[in-house]
Amino acid sequence: MRASVELPATLPESLRVQLGQVLPNDPNLRRPASEAAGDGVLVRLGGHADYTTVTQKAALRACLRMPSGATLLIRMATGSGKSLIFQTATRWWREVSRDSLKPVSIVLVPTISLALDHERSSQAISGLETVRALTGDHSSEERNRVLLDFRQGNVPLLFVSPEMALGSLRESLRELSLPDQHPARPNAVRGKLAAVFIDEAHIVATWGRSFRPDLQRIPGLLRSLRAIDPEIRTVLLSATVDAETRELLRTGYVDRDGRWLEVAECMPRYEFDFVEHRFTDSISRDDEVLVLADVLPRPALLYTTEVEHAERLHQGLRRRGFERVRLFTGDTEPSERRRIVDDWRDGRVDLVIATSAFGMGIDQGDVRVVVHACLPESASRYYQEIGRAGRDGRQAFAVLCAAPDDFKLASRMAVGSTLTLDVAVERWLALLEGARRTEDDDPWSGMPQYRLDLRARGRHIANPRVGERNRVWNKSLLVQLQRYGALEIASSDDDSDGWVAVPRAGNDGLWDATTCKSFLTQIFGARAAEEERAREGIQAFKSAWRVRNDCRLRMIYHIVEAGAPELSACGRCAGCRRQQVAPPHHVATGGGGESLWPDSLSPPSATRLLELTETELARPVRWLDWLRGRGVEQIVVERRLASEIAALWSKVERDAGWVISWDLVETRSFRPMNVPTALVLSEKSGTELERLWRWGKRWNDRTHQVAWWVALRGTQIGTRSLQDEGAAGIQPPAHLPSEE
Known part of the structure; x- marks a missing residue:
């Protein structure tokens, strides 16, 4: 510059x-570095020593720890490394799998440029050299070759548009969801669909309303895949999500058991x-x-x-x-x-x-x-x-x-173009007239399923040559009915003239020709309310530019991010400059470190003390291996040792090697998991040591997960030695065996 x-x-x-x-x-530098210590799995599979932010650390932990079939929403600032999540998670699932099938993931991206960029950046990572993006400029021969490699499990990550996933790729995804030895699974298909990632998930609400309605069909695709394999995970990635979009995502993507978690940074860029x-x-x-x-x-x-x-x-x-x-x-x-x-x-x-x-x-x-x-x-x-x-x-x-x-x-x-109520009623009546109940009921809800003929034409459509446009409008109607909770699209194959829909509970009247108009009137009332919220949203956005003496960034961020905290003024917009507001001296970064899946606690065990000499503490390779052999899955340690421990732990395959620095737990930026944990004290005495000790005692009182305290010989808490603290719940100390 x-x-x-x-x-x-x-x-x-x-x-x-x-x-x-x-x-x-x-x-x-206007956004100071806010790195967090890496974990063993990050160093080994992600290719980085540290995370860019606490949020990235929390997001990868949540992704690798998510239960099968669950849904995870990750909100991280632009440029903070969301792609690392699907890159590392897919490698992790492949590493820990003991199945004969190879786990693969699909990443749905809204634009071709994003698909190509993800392909390029991912191929530079060891273990991901064969990832591919499929776009419209591939020849049919090349597309078939990529799909064959993907189905065989040789393409760990495939980047595609939602439209391609709903169309030509749908049958491959179905085959990849089938269990091994299933009669419908071709012998050549050796991949296993582990997860569906949806990048830039905020566009589901904005573009999916009318510009690209196929985006509203993704929940139906996922539903059909989960009906085959309930263990498929879903991960939604975005920089910001407003309240309406958040609710839409949760309604559309949560699994039948309601397993849902959010990791959110909630901090604007200054x-x-x-x-x-x-x-x-x-x-x-x-x-x-x-x-x-x-x-x-x-x-x-x-x-x-x-x-x-x-x-x-x-x-x-x-x-x-x-x-x-x-x-x-x-x-x-x-x-x-x-x-x-x-x-x-x-x-x-x-x-x-x-x-x-x-x-x-x-x-x-x-x-x-x-x-x-x-x-x-x-x-x-x-x-x-x-x-x-x-x-x-x-x-x-x-x-x-x-x-x-x-x-x-x-x-x-902001509002887009949609069907009017009268036309929607006529189209729905035509769809109802040709509806046929399928042999099988919905495997999730037990509700009946109906095949709806997309070629159905209302009486006002006299020209039989408008076939494809007529299909598009019928699809649009069904997508809107799903959006407003009236039905579920269970199958939406573009190569078929029929979509399979499932009535939502409480919407029986929609499927009755004599009462459907009143139901559609209610539904379109909800649509009108959504359109009004869209108008209010654009009005609020306009107002942010018309108000003379307020912070533009703060006003805009509170519109786009659900649950954003009170923020400092940016000091760098016209409103702030008029008020002579200075930029903030300190910009907080990171968030989401408190987000954990509600898993059950590991069985409690007696808390032990491992005493080390200063020489032994300075060589963590020995005591890390010793602790791992005794079931420790997570270590809390001083920041200066954290990266070294993560690097050592990275050498152990199929082990995540969770490492947390004391500064993160003390400031409540990051909550440890409820797994067998070692807490490492690097000082012999002092107020900081006593503070860390008190924190560890309180956490262990709640979780009973401190398997080991690791401390120097002679460490004192106040006037008492740690060995004296045996009366407070710590078993007699252990020592490393002498080196041969």
Whole structure:
């Protein structure tokens, strides 16, 4: 970045003033490192010595410890390493499996660019060289070859779109879910589906409402797979999840036993300098955005809402002599998308003009600027897109250039287009008329199942040549009915003219032609309420930009993140600058360390003391091996020893090697699991030692999981030796055997 810039005189004065305030280079790290000590499994299978945040540590622990068939929601800030979760978890399941079948995972991603980026980054990891992404630009021959490798268990991770999983991949997923020796499982299928990961899960609510309704069918796909194998896990990944989306995800993805856990960071990113300007018209806005491209740091992203608008801006930049610029929209050909992603990652491109199709989840650390030449249709989209800058923790710029028409377009996009009640009633009656009950009832609920003919046409559809469009609208109706809890789509094969649906309890009237209209009226009332909430959401987002003297970041983050705590003002937006609010001196990071699955306690055992000499303590390889041999699964230790212990533990396959530093448990940032644990004291005396001792005693009183205290010989708590503490519940001390 440059230390100062000369701003063109043609820019509006308020924009020039703001840019003058923020453009000088800030060399300081704005998001301090908040690493947490690694575990043995991270070092061995994840390729890192430490976690980037406490949240990442908690998320991987929750994923590896999740019960079969459960659902896990992970919310971590952009750029904090969500991909490590599915990469390491899949390797772990393959390592610990003693089955003849090889565990594999599928990752559903909303964009081609994200699939390609995940493929590229994952293939660089030892043990994941054969992971693949399947996109529309693969030939049928190549697609078949990848699917064969996946079915044989040779592709540990497969990245695909939801549409592909619901279509051409569905039969392969069904076969991978079948138990070994099942007569319907082909002999060549040696993979076993362990988990379904859904990346950027927040788009299920936003894009799934109308833009890509197939996203609402993913729960039906998962339901059908779990009907075959109830042990399939589901992991939902996102940076932020608002209250409505959280409820939608929980309703759609929780298993029949209700096993659900959330690991949430709940902390915004304070790296950004915010710049904003409302132009009087779109033409002048576009002209000045082209000028801004000359002065803003790069790499940079320029976002719009409509494809045609992105194309005009791209043409304008090319006319101004920009060569290292690319256009990426929903209309971009698959092969070109791959080239753009590769060029962007390799530094051959420093400016991309895009719609929302580009950038999601792509971990490009040095992006400095995100410009919006539009008003996004939701605070969630805006926050996700600016999050593609500043992933290295350094200064980044979020520039909003809006025009009056943007507010109307955002409102229209927020609600989307849907069926009217009258048309929905007519379509449903046509579907009911052709409904046929299946031979088998739903294996989960015991409710009857009905096959609905997607070719059914209402009386108002006179033209028989509108077949495919008619099917699409019938699908849309069924997806909406599932969204609002009226039915479950148990089978939704795109190659079939019929979908199988299961009535939800309390909705019998929907399946009666004489009463269905009143039920649909209630359902569409719920839809109207959702549309109203969408309008309120975009209105709240608009208000965040209209309020003069409040923090933009704080207002927006409270819209996009359910349960966010009270936050400090950012000190770097127009509202904060007017009030002369300084940026926070300390930014808390991490969260979710308290999240644990409600598993039962391990059997309690007598607490023992392992006494060490200072020489022995300094050589953890011996006492770690000694403790492992006595059933210890988790160690709490001083931070300076934690990474060394994790590295030593990483050499033991099929052992997670859980390591926690004392600073995390003392600050309640991270809760130990209820498993046999060793607590290591590195000092002989002092107030810190006594504090750690008291914490360990309290925790053991609740859990009875302290199998071993590890301490130096002669350690004292106050005036008493640890050996004297035998009366307080510690058995006589043990010692390491002498070395031969």
